[in-house]
Amino acid sequence: MNISAASKAAGLPVKTVRYYADINLVEAPCRSASGYRTYDDIAVRKLVFVRRSREFGFSIEECRELLGLYQDQDQDRTSAEVKRIASKRLAEIEVKQQELQSLHDALAHLVKSCRGDNRPDCPIIDYLG
Amino acid sequence: MNISAASKAAGLPVKTVRYYADINLVEAPCRSASGYRTYDDIAVRKLVFVRRSREFGFSIEECRELLGLYQDQDQDRTSAEVKRIASKRLAEIEVKQQELQSLHDALAHLVKSCRGDNRPDCPIIDYLG
DNA sequence: CCTTGACCTTCCAGTAACTGGAGAGATTAG
DNA sequence: CTAATCTCTCCAGTTACTGGAAGGTCAAGG
Numbered sequence: 001m002n003i004s005a006a007s008k009a010a011g012l013p014v015k016t017v018r019y020y021a022d023i024n025l026v027e028a029p030c031r032s033a034s035g036y037r038t039y040d041d042i043a044v045r046k047l048v049f050v051r052r053s054r055e056f057g058f059s060i061e062e063c064r065e066l067l068g069l070y071q072d073q074d075q076d077r078t079s080a081e082v083k084r085i086a087s088k089r090l091a092e093i094e095v096k097q098q099e100l101q102s103l104h105d106a107l108a109h110l111v112k113s114c115r116g117d118n119r120p121d122c123p124i125i126d127y128l129g
Numbered sequence: 130m131n132i133s134a135a136s137k138a139a140g141l142p143v144k145t146v147r148y149y150a151d152i153n154l155v156e157a158p159c160r161s162a163s164g165y166r167t168y169d170d171i172a173v174r175k176l177v178f179v180r181r182s183r184e185f186g187f188s189i190e191e192c193r194e195l196l197g198l199y200q201d202q203d204q205d206r207t208s209a210e211v212k213r214i215a216s217k218r219l220a221e222i223e224v225k226q227q228e229l230q231s232l233h234d235a236l237a238h239l240v241k242s243c244r245g246d247n248r249p250d251c252p253i254i255d256y257l258g
Numbered sequence: 259c260c261t262t263g264a265c266c267t268t269c270c271a272g273t274a275a276c277t278g279g280a281g282a283g284a285t286t287a288g
Numbered sequence: 289c290t291a292a293t294c295t296c297t298c299c300a301g302t303t304a305c306t307g308g309a310a311g312g313t314c315a316a317g318g
Contacts, residue, residue: 002159043195049258056232056235057203057232066254079250080246081244082130082243082251086236090240093232093233094233097226100222101226104219104226106217108219111216115208116208122207124212125199129178129199
């Protein structure tokens with residue numbers, strides 16, 4: 001499977017697949033005689049794994065960790081480690097949600113109190129300045 | 130006022146103040162004989178304005194726009210323009226909130242269903258892979 | 259056999275918004 | 289006078305890609 005087929009199968013842009021190979025996250029298992037990266041189903045599964053993990057907001061380094069656990073699945077520590085990483089990420093999401101909520105409320109209040117007409121006085125500017 | 134005094138007054142790191150000067154966002158009104166950036170109260174107010182706007186998640190380019198409006202406060206269009214920019218930002222926040230909520234729910238479900246013990250089977254890995 | 263177009267390669271540069279550090283000059287306190 | 293603390297500029301690195309140039313490869317059509 002050439003890179004474009006693999007990228008379609010994984011749901012990632014070709015550039016990204018090449019990038020993941022460059023940073024040794026998911027490498028092509030081999031190269032063709034002319035140097036083309038050649039992917040197999042296992043590599044595609046890893047790419048899908050990384051795509052999904054990225055969609056969950058895991059960083060590349062976290063993906064690398066998770067991928068390591070994914071590949072070592074027969075070892076004992078797997079489940080506990082994965083849960084730890086996912087819980088950490090969940091906590092980050094919850095913090096971000098709170099921040100976003102405060103931000104939302106403050107900005108919504110400002111927008112609501114601003115008439116938005118042609119008058120020069122503006123509560124948003126007044127607050128920010 | 131030298132840069133470190135200005136940065137303290139504005140609540141920004143020195144490096145950031147210098148950076149804002151470099152990109153012509155908030156320049157030092159003048160330089161000392163030996164080339165030190167010299168700030169006055171007006172410049173500090175602008176730095177505070179930018180800091181607050183950044184805390185609201187406005188991009189540097191949006192800050193530039195808002196700062197332009199802030200400085201032209203006597204012109205008519207100010208209030209409507211500011212409200213437009215702030216409303217756009219509010220809509221972005223709301224989209225982000227929804228995304229974060231879906232993410233949160235999905236990940237929370239996975240974390241909850243994972244026993245996190247020493248068994249090798251892990252629903253999180255199963256889902257991602 | 260040749261050409262055309264789609265594909266592939268590497269490498270370089272740019273994105274956003276800083277942050278860190280080197281190397282060198284200025285200022286201030288003791 | 290010296291040591292510590294500023295300050296300056298410039299360069300590089302961060303994250304996770306993305307875009308593009310220059311050039312090699314491959315399959316199909318004429």
